[in-house]
Amino acid sequence: MGFIFKFLLIAIALSWIFSKLLQFFVKSKLKQFVDHANDLKREEDRRRKPPGSNVNVDHIPKEYEQKRSKEIKGGDYIDYEEVKE
Secondary structure, three states: OHHHHHHHHHHHHHHHHHHHHHHHHHHHHHHHHHHHHHHHHHHHHHHHOOOOOOOOOOOOOHHHHHHHHHHOOOOOOOOOOOOOO
């Protein structure tokens, strides 16, 4: 009976220690991932914004502008009536 009690006590202690170590490593890796993502976002924002300006500049390729202007030619006016319930 004493052997089973000691075995269970050691198993519980080891599992608790293992879970705490696992939490520590997961939190540290998650923090590294978030820091890296924030660094990438800051770098992207820095590239997009001209220095000394508060205007964001998004680049639209000329091919896309030409293609977009060909696709949208306008349309006909459609008259409608409002239906009151």
